[in-house]
Amino acid sequence: MSFEHDHSHDAFPDEALPEGSVVDGAELARDIDEAFDFVVVGTGAAGAVAAHTLARAGFSVAMLEEGPWVKTREFGDRVYEAFRRMYRDVGTQVLEGHSYIPLIQGRCVGGSTVMNSAIAHRTPEDVLGQWDADFGLGAHVSASTLEPHFDALERELNAHAVADDVLGENNRIFLDEAAKDGLPARKMHRYERNCRGSGRCVTGCPNGAKQGMNVSYVPWALSLGARLFASCRVERVTIEHGKATGVLAHATGDGARSKGRTVRLRARRGVLVAASTIQTPNVLRRSGLRSRALGEHFSCHPGYGVGGVFDNPVTMSFGATQGAESTHLRKSDRIKLETIGMPPELAAVRIPGIGGELMRRMGTFANVAVWAVVVRSEAEGTVRQGWGGRDRVKLSLTTRDVERTRNGTAILARMMFEAGAREVWPGIFGLPAVLTSIDQVRLIEEAPADSRLFSFITTHLFGAARMGPTPEGSVVGPDFQAHEARGLYVVDSSVFPTNLGVNPQHSIMGMSRLAATRIAEAARRTAAA
Amino acid sequence: MKLTSLETRWAEAALGAIFPGSSDVGLTDIRAMDMRGFLDQVLHAVPTQAAIGLRVAVWIVALAPIFLLGRFATIVGLTQPDRERLVATLVASRSYAVRSLVLILKTIGALLYAGDDAVRARMLVASHAGTMVPLRLGRGRAA
Numbered sequence: 142m143s144f145e146h147d148h149s150h151d152a153f154p155d156e157a158l159p160e161g162s163v164v165d166g167a168e169l170a171r172d173i174d175e176a177f178d179f180v181v182v183g184t185g186a187a188g189a190v191a192a193h194t195l196a197r198a199g200f201s202v203a204m205l206e207e208g209p210w211v212k213t214r215e216f217g218d219r220v221y222e223a224f225r226r227m228y229r230d231v232g233t234q235v236l237e238g239h240s241y242i243p244l245i246q247g248r249c250v251g252g253s254t255v256m257n258s259a260i261a262h263r264t265p266e267d268v269l270g271q272w273d274a275d276f277g278l279g280a281h282v283s284a285s286t287l288e289p290h291f292d293a294l295e296r297e298l299n300a301h302a303v304a305d306d307v308l309g310e311n312n313r314i315f316l317d318e319a320a321k322d323g324l325p326a327r328k329m330h331r332y333e334r335n336c337r338g339s340g341r342c343v344t345g346c347p348n349g350a351k352q353g354m355n356v357s358y359v360p361w362a363l364s365l366g367a368r369l370f371a372s373c374r375v376e377r378v379t380i381e382h383g384k385a386t387g388v389l390a391h392a393t394g395d396g397a398r399s400k401g402r403t404v405r406l407r408a409r410r411g412v413l414v415a416a417s418t419i420q421t422p423n424v425l426r427r428s429g430l431r432s433r434a435l436g437e438h439f440s441c442h443p444g445y446g447v448g449g450v451f452d453n454p455v456t457m458s459f460g461a462t463q464g465a466e467s468t469h470l471r472k473s474d475r476i477k478l479e480t481i482g483m484p485p486e487l488a489a490v491r492i493p494g495i496g497g498e499l500m501r502r503m504g505t506f507a508n509v510a511v512w513a514v515v516v517r518s519e520a521e522g523t524v525r526q527g528w529g530g531r532d533r534v535k536l537s538l539t540t541r542d543v544e545r546t547r548n549g550t551a552i553l554a555r556m557m558f559e560a561g562a563r564e565v566w567p568g569i570f571g572l573p574a575v576l577t578s579i580d581q582v583r584l585i586e587e588a589p590a591d592s593r594l595f596s597f598i599t600t601h602l603f604g605a606a607r608m609g610p611t612p613e614g615s616v617v618g619p620d621f622q623a624h625e626a627r628g629l630y631v632v633d634s635s636v637f638p639t640n641l642g643v644n645p646q647h648s649i650m651g652m653s654r655l656a657a658t659r660i661a662e663a664a665r666r667t668a669a670a
Numbered sequence: 671m672k673l674t675s676l677e678t679r680w681a682e683a684a685l686g687a688i689f690p691g692s693s694d695v696g697l698t699d700i701r702a703m704d705m706r707g708f709l710d711q712v713l714h715a716v717p718t719q720a721a722i723g724l725r726v727a728v729w730i731v732a733l734a735p736i737f738l739l740g741r742f743a744t745i746v747g748l749t750q751p752d753r754e755r756l757v758a759t760l761v762a763s764r765s766y767a768v769r770s771l772v773l774i775l776k777t778i779g780a781l782l783y784a785g786d787d788a789v790r791a792r793m794l795v796a797s798h799a800g801t802m803v804p805l806r807l808g809r810g811r812a813a
């Protein structure tokens with residue numbers, strides 16, 4: 142079946158939605174009890190794609206999303222406002238371990254795709270090879286089973302290399318220097334239509350250019366008859382006689398009218414949980430699943446940024462937020478190097494100094510480039526429910542993870558100096574805050590491999606409801622169905638047996654599309670029988 | 671959760687030490703901004719654990735003169751240069767907990783300070799071989 146989207150209209154895709162297709166939990170005046178073929182929890186990369194796939198297959202679908210739907214016309218450029226409205230816990234989540242690592246997630250319609258950089262990468266074949274060799278998934282999840290899904294996603298979301306006219310200096314300097322150094326690098330491939338290079342992906346694309354789920358698969362699913370229950374937090378999946386029968390949710394938001402309102406959605410054919418690696422395990426736990434593997438094997442990609450001050454303007458406020466990368470060292474060193482355009486507020490946190498010293502450096506912001514190393518870490522952690530029902534995530538990076546970060550940081554610092562930076566800000570505690578010559582890069586290489594000396598951040602999350610053939614070591618089977626409950630599927634990256642070493646959205650969407658396609662086929666077969 | 675007025679004064683002194691503005695650079699002083707209103711908003715919005723972290727950070731900075739300088743004073747009782755030195759010392763503390771908590775203040779302050787129109791406008795002015803060049807924004811192609 143072909144599915145054509147109309148991109149010619151002037152309205153953004155999150156406007157002019159089918160009448161009655163969206164229920165806003167924050168405005169709910171009564172309890173709700175309705176039935177659908179499938180109920181999907183979460184509207185991020187995984188949930189939106191799954192819902193769209195099922196709706197396109199002709200099933201009635203309900204999507205539930207804990208956060209509000211913040212529309213394209215409401216996006217501003219101030220980070221605090223974005224944190225408050227669209228980020229989980231106002232951007233204050235952390236991984237707890239030997240050090241505290243900020244963990245950033247979206248909590249709004251579209252999930253983390255609303256504030257991400259839209260970088261598209263297929264799942265590396267060596268990673269799929271590992272999933273086969275170590276976890277026995279090859280017959281179910283492989284490059285060939287995923288390929289048609291990746292093809293379709295790339296087509297529908299218009300994944301392509303950043304255009305020259307919106308590349309911007311931060312990305313250009315990186316690419317030029319990589320070319321000089323013989324480091325294979327490329328322009329990012331991103332999901333966008335007419336990106337204007339406003340560098341504002343973190344606060345939501347004001348141009349509707351970035352193809353986040355909020356302007357793609359969510360409205361597309363609605364146009365196929367799906368319904369969305371926004372500002373509705375799923376407390377648990379209801380399971381009767383070993384089968385998922387629906388979900389119980391509560392309205393969120395401050396509205397007095399909606400306080401305490403319940404949303405009960407019954408699922409005739411199945412419930413798909415796609416609440417993200419952090420929330421999914423706890424939704425499953427609240428639903429009564431007791432697998433020993435639940436919440437285990439959590440992994441991530443910690444990221445670490447380096448700043449460099451150049452003589453000429455870099456102007457991170459112009460250019461694709463993240464537009465250049467090198468995956469050359471992914472297999473050998475488990476690191477990926479990339480650029481990241483930072484808004485003034487987030488940059489100000491990392492600009493070295495206090496008081497007058499900080500002010501002086503803030504005055505150079507327009508000449509600052511920021512590049513980052515992203516590590517395919519070896520560390521595994523846990524996702525549990527803490528006091529007050531809060532998600533509690535624990536993970537301590539290994540010494541080797543930190544060594545790899547340090548090596549990547551040194552490579553980036555050297556590249557910056559060679560590209561003409563007059564200062565590099567490594568941000569490593571115990572080192573000079575400002576390096577002024579390439580000879581000082583050895584200080585980075587010699588820094589102790591202690592995660593407390595580095596200011597990491599993480600946005601790529603995996604595991605914690607792992608997929609595997611047997612209930613002993615996994616939560617779901619290769620058919621994405623929970624070992625403990627029929628009709629309960631998990632379709633986000635919590636099922637990934639390992640992390641990837643590349644940006645995960647494409648893999649998440651590919652896996653979700655694969656899962657939903659199979660679930661739809663199985664449901665059709667059952668109906669026919 | 672809300673800061674008491676005493677805690678708010680400490681927080682304002684700490685943020686004023688971190689973002690004092692500079693007439694040389696052309697950056698406003700954070701004390702000209704509505705710090706109290708912003709801190710109230712933040713404390714209302716963030717989860718309890720984060721609010722507690724912020725509060726502890728305020729207390730650490732406020733009482734640091736006693737432990738670091740041996741002076742029976744809070745940060746409010748110090749001169750501006752001493753406040754800056756104090757916060758810089760805390761951020762460079764060998765204790766991971768202390769420096770991480772104090773960095774929370776820098777983070778919160780940055781959200782307010784660099785979110786200000788005038789500060790943003792100044793931050794986006796590039797220096798080009800020693801001269802200042804106002805940058806053109808939105809030079810991307812038309813939709």
Ligand SMILES: Cc1cc2nc3c(=O)[nH]c(=O)nc-3n(C[C@H](O)[C@H](O)[C@H](O)COP(=O)(O)OP(=O)(O)OC[C@H]3O[C@@H](n4cnc5c(N)ncnc54)[C@H](O)[C@@H]3O)c2cc1C
Binds near residue numbers: 183187261374376420
């Ligand atoms: C700042 C940032 C930049 C990134 N950049 C990139 C990039 O460029 N490329 C890339 O590949 N990846 C990137 N990522 C990561 C990528 O966005 C995520 O991996 C991906 O969105 C995860 O998909 P998901 O569906 O599992 O979770 P999410 O997209 O986070 O969506 C989960 C949704 O479920 C909702 N939810 C949770 N619990 C409940 C509940 N109980 N009831 C109802 N709803 C619930 C959440 O509110 C959320 O909206 C970035 C992430 C961030 C934060």
Ligand code: SF4
Binds near residue numbers: 333335339340341351
């Ligand atoms: S950089 Fe491109 S995709 Fe990102 S916000 Fe700006 S226009 Fe949108």
